[in-house]
Amino acid sequence: MREITVREALRESLRYNLAHNDKVFLAGEDVSVVGGGMGVSKGLIDEFGEKRIVDTPISENAIVGLGIGAALTGLRPVVEIMYIDFVTCCADMILNQMAKIHFIFGGQVKVPMVLKTVSGTSGGNAAQHSNNFYPMFLNTPGLVVMAPSTPYDSKGMFNMAIEDDNPVIFIEHKRIYNIKGHVPEDHYTVPIGVADVKKEGQDITIVATQALVYDALSVAEDMEEEGISIEVIDPRTLNPLDKATIFESVKKTGRLIIADESCLNCGFASEVASSVAEEMFDYLDAPVVRIGSPDTSAPYSHPLELEYIPGKEEIREAIKKVKKI
Amino acid sequence: MREITVREALRESLRYNLAHNDKVFLAGEDVSVVGGGMGVSKGLIDEFGEKRIVDTPISENAIVGLGIGAALTGLRPVVEIMYIDFVTCCADMILNQMAKIHFIFGGQVKVPMVLKTVSGTSGGNAAQHSNNFYPMFLNTPGLVVMAPSTPYDSKGMFNMAIEDDNPVIFIEHKRIYNIKGHVPEDHYTVPIGVADVKKEGQDITIVATQALVYDALSVAEDMEEEGISIEVIDPRTLNPLDKATIFESVKKTGRLIIADESCLNCGFASEVASSVAEEMFDYLDAPVVRIGSPDTSAPYSHPLELEYIPGKEEIREAIKKVKKI
């Protein structure tokens, strides 16, 4: 079975869609020779040329506007915002335009575009390059928000993002680009709003996203030895959220931990925790536990950054808190 | 006892601070003759002149930049973003600069500024003028976020916002400007991070903000007749949040409803609900219930807008859900 990295999986999807649909193009800062912020589109300029792989000025509003205008007039644009930190520079185009046009026009048009960007704290990039700003996309109705963790999901979900008629925010994660996994060479899609149980278990449910999926799996494996059976659920699409799968699992385990890298206050973990507290209260046998970035800016200094990034340690502690005594 | 409106209370605070501290000025779109988006500063131009009451171009980035630059160099600016909907046009200045400068500079400077704006759905203003975008301020560490409901709190908290050395987002609400209440003529402040129990009760806790405080109080009064005693807590400051007061109440009632107008998904109600689900689980006797704007854009059409805005009906239904059977 062929194994490729998340980065390669994303590139494969981009290449496929560019090759099979001439309405698809990619635009963003340095997406051609440099391959964009994270090298995902590297090399595609040689195959598809400047018409399809469009470098833009440092004008985030114009990048998203380019996508919206093109989507409204029949194209299927993919635009890149180099880091999710810079969505603040085009927040209006995303939250008041891209997300709302279908609704405010009473359904006259669709806005089939993908905004790809990258989230996550890593490598001393400091506070303005370590934000996990996606909760604002969840709090603004109208956007599909995807956040895959594996190479398989990355390819299938990127294909789906381009195919879907809704505006999609596609969130990559800095720390997992080089992770390898099986990815079929054929074209396939991963459906929107369907979570994936990355590991089945009986005692505790962990809903984890992106890099934290790996941390959760690793801790879960360790816990097997201690006789604790953990179920790890990767929601994959953050909006619409597959609550059914999460609820099913909580019904079984009665214990829930959510591990997501956005800041805790009004973050993604809050949404999952409160949905369960509302709708699955009777099945809960222990308090839910949220794991996320602490409610401070990300520090630059290496040892502090390591403390700041949520990971295995926080998961282990959370397990202690919720586990059957 | 003197009764004045929320609008007058805010103006009184602005006037006091302008008169007593020449480092304070107000800048924003049409803040002079028009008095800003909601008429709060109307008339102040006659008392304080153009130096202190500064009309700006439609340049939200520049408005916030003006505040930051002035705050960094010794002034205490108050800037107005006409509607909270337009914070998307200066999100970077708020989320990456204003919120972070104190932290990323290692505490070398403070950024003592107030950004005042108005939230809430009302009067057919439609989707781009009905947003309740403050959860993004809660999800971004570094900002004090205030959201008063009464005339008394409005004046005391605005005074506090100007006095405090942190950057403060001060959120007014469209539907409560004309509500009257007692406001002392003397100068006073309402402390940051201290909730107010607007009504004591034994059976159910409702945490409510801004316009929903009034809905909650009104429903609570009706419920007294049915023999249900409801405690209504107004957090007043959304960040830092006075969890202690909320937790104390939940300890007593075992039942929690949160009513806040931001959209449900990752909204303020999610934060309160999940904090309680985490830390007060053992005291909860029923599922928590979140009330917020539904996860769609705000419709223009009047009857639909009325359906869209959360209010007494939703509170009554929530009470049915959580009440002791």
Added chain:
Amino acid sequence: MQISDKNNIELLRTMKRIRTFDETCQKLFVAGRIPGALHCYTGEEAIATGVCKVLEPSDYILSTHRGHGHLIAKGGEFKYMLAELFGKSTGYCKGMGGSMHLASVKHGILGANGIVGGGICIAAGVGFSIKYQGTDQVVVCFFGDGGISTGFFHEGLNLASIHNAPVVFVCENNLYSISMTSKRATGLDKLSTRAVSYNMPGETVDGNDILAVYESAYNAIERARAGKGPTLLEYITYRWRGHHAGEAGDGLFYREKKELESWKTKDPIRRYQALLLKEGKITEEKIEKMEMDIQQEMDDAIEFANNSPYPKAESIIELSMLKKE
């Protein structure tokens, strides 16, 4: 520039239709029949009329919060517009958008916008898309003198320029953005000066002279259609009404009655009508008939809008996100 007799009459009729529609709306607003924010175009009719007369049905426009005139001139029908303003399901946007989001995609009207400058970057995207698809369409982007101070203006014009995209940027300078004069907001005598920054031609034209508007628009649009790139046009005009229909006394608390009166003598409609009469291109009787027809159209529209049903509450949810068929 030669204009056919038929077109001469059409220009007059369109201006009169716009005037009738907006003056009627102003009254309906005051009578409480239209909610929300309504911005009348009275006094500025020559701009939309002259510009859109040059356009083909397949061309696009992006409009503003003061957009009724643009819609009518591009082919929008009174009855669906008014039904929208009444929040009815028969409106162009099914009652979801209202005045600030009026759109008729089949007419190439890609929407009014509640965000000042919000359409500019989208227009650049539409221009990019036209070029990408190789059609000979053109997109016209309207915005006010206030819009020229937004970051959108800068990013959008630059993007259109470097792609040599077929976009005509039309700045409707009615001298005020709410209460702020364009001179105070920019320090410039001519806003079209800013074209230099984007390497495109810029021209300032009397916006109350329909023939001058038509001619300048014709040149710019033909230039764009011929692949020669974007243009910035500034039309000087004046609004007769308040900033919005609810503003006290036609905004005479921040502008001089004398100024308003002097601009009323420059009424673009009376001016053009006098010319046509003088040149014998129209008769008093024909004008009377024209006005009666327009009034009939307006009356019919009121009846249509009155008799139309409100949208069903479910449509909020249906429109919130596209479902996969």
Added chain:
Amino acid sequence: MQISDKNNIELLRTMKRIRTFDETCQKLFVAGRIPGALHCYTGEEAIATGVCKVLEPSDYILSTHRGHGHLIAKGGEFKYMLAELFGKSTGYCKGMGGSMHLASVKHGILGANGIVGGGICIAAGVGFSIKYQGTDQVVVCFFGDGGISTGFFHEGLNLASIHNAPVVFVCENNLYSISMTSKRATGLDKLSTRAVSYNMPGETVDGNDILAVYESAYNAIERARAGKGPTLLEYITYRWRGHHAGEAGDGLFYREKKELESWKTKDPIRRYQALLLKEGKITEEKIEKMEMDIQQEMDDAIEFANNSPYPKAESIIELSMLKKE
């Protein structure tokens, strides 16, 4: 323009100090000693040096992601800078900010910025504040050719202009924003053309000619100090290194080696040194001594940074929000 002998030597020394610092940092980065994103200023030293030489200690600067040179020229000390880059508690920002957030408020250095263009509106605010407070300070705002495409540029220059604020905007045009040439990003031959849009003088100057830089900056800064308003200066230069220290092969996959080589012959330091030698204003021995001193300063800084402790984990929380004393 006459420059004193002392100042001639100082200009040379400052350029050499910047060169040494950044070339050392480049090596330390490659050796894994500095994390995060490091953007070297090598080749561009004349700009920061010439501009800051004109400034008084009480004047302000806003810097960029490529900001080490600005800091050094404005009085920043190697050891606290390097300690910051090492993430140590003795750094200017206590290790919280790193390279992209370097600031020394006591030197008037109001921060590097990780957001391209992020300092421009803040600078306008500082200019406003200086005028408000009636001092004779000046603020210089640095940004790259990439920064000129951001909405911040437009809004910030306009605001500074209409307030006639003492701001000097310095565009460091090193021909590239990452891989995008400034010509491709703007279509302009001279970026200073854009000054016209803001009714301010604009000038394009050889940024590798320290005397030309000094003279143009002198004129602009004195103009600002005299209350005559802002200026836009464009300095043409070239970076010798990759966009960031981790970029492969000094960015030679998107730019020509020939181009880099030809710019190396225009080295601002060698050029000026040769002039001073020729004019007998310095001797080879003095240069050698100067270089040894600088190397010593660098070595001391490394030792200082090495021996400094990392910040305590608690400082993340301490700095997250100011507490009331």
